[in-house]
Amino acid sequence: TRSTRPQRLLGAVQKNATRGDPCSVIQAIDHFCRNKEWAMNVGDEKGCILDAVVSEVNPATVLELGTYCGYSTVRIARLLPPDAKLITLEFNPDFAAIARQVIAWAGLEEKVQLVEGASGDWIPRMKEQFGVKTFDLVFLDHWKDRYLPDTKLMEECGILRKGSVLLADNVICPGTPDYLEFVRNSPRYESQYFKSHLEYTKVEDGLEKSVFLG
Numbered sequence: 001t002r003s004t005r006p007q008r009l010l011g012a013v014q015k016n017a018t019r020g021d022p023c024s025v026i027q028a029i030d031h032f033c034r035n036k037e038w039a040m041n042v043g044d045e046k047g048c049i050l051d052a053v054v055s056e057v058n059p060a061t062v063l064e065l066g067t068y069c070g071y072s073t074v075r076i077a078r079l080l081p082p083d084a085k086l087i088t089l090e091f092n093p094d095f096a097a098i099a100r101q102v103i104a105w106a107g108l109e110e111k112v113q114l115v116e117g118a119s120g121d122w123i124p125r126m127k128e129q130f131g132v133k134t135f136d137l138v139f140l141d142h143w144k145d146r147y148l149p150d151t152k153l154m155e156e157c158g159i160l161r162k163g164s165v166l167l168a169d170n171v172i173c174p175g176t177p178d179y180l181e182f183v184r185n186s187p188r189y190e191s192q193y194f195k196s197h198l199e200y201t202k203v204e205d206g207l208e209k210s211v212f213l214g
């Protein structure tokens, strides 16, 4: 049977990237998506904004919602200090299997815990399961109608602390109107929009960075 796009993306990584070299994995995926098949990775342009926010926050704990093929997982994990931990949630087993191999090819398994399951089920269990009290940075890139409910859930479960940073992909395209309205109008968040483009295209998109004020 015909391979899937994630399988072909993994093939491009294994063919063109150097084992243990996260930058070559990122370049291989961007080249594949620009020249062969578009895929919904945050991409190189928004990826540079992601890099800047990760470097600024210098997080000890990161939560990613929606791993897909692991592109942003690799982008974030490559910038983390030695003892930092990135937990990434992915409920599609086929995508999770691909992402594990992409993360392994980049040599970042030690820094990444990929959890196969739904954010709604796992956010309430972060403390007991992984011994993480709060997250310094959360990257939201899963189904767009889950950004707001999951943010409210993270508040309720107490996994955000004063100063925790939420960084949300696709706030323009596909768009997350209810989430944007919430973080931009809630007194509990200080929000900032980083204008960019939908990965590998000229369509406008952007990232919203929202600091939780406690």
Ligand SMILES: Cc1ccc(Cc2cc(O)c(O)c(C(=O)NC/C=C/[C@H]3O[C@@H](n4cnc5c(N)ncnc54)[C@H](O)[C@@H]3O)c2)cc1
Residues within 6 Å of the ligand: 040, 041, 042, 065, 066, 067, 068, 069, 089, 090, 091, 092, 095, 117, 118, 119, 120, 141, 142, 143, 144, 146, 169, 170, 173, 174, 198, 199
């Ligand atoms: C109209 C239109 C269509 C598509 C685009 C292009 C475009 C550009 C983008 O950057 C995009 O991020 C997207 C997009 O739809 N992303 C959704 C990404 C989901 C991944 O996360 C997984 N997942 C989804 N909900 C959960 C959940 N609760 N718990 C755990 N994992 C979850 C899924 O299993 C997937 O691995 C689309 C632009 C415009």
Ligand SMILES: [Mg+2]
Residues within 6 Å of the ligand: 040, 041, 042, 141, 169, 170
């Ligand atoms: Mg996205």
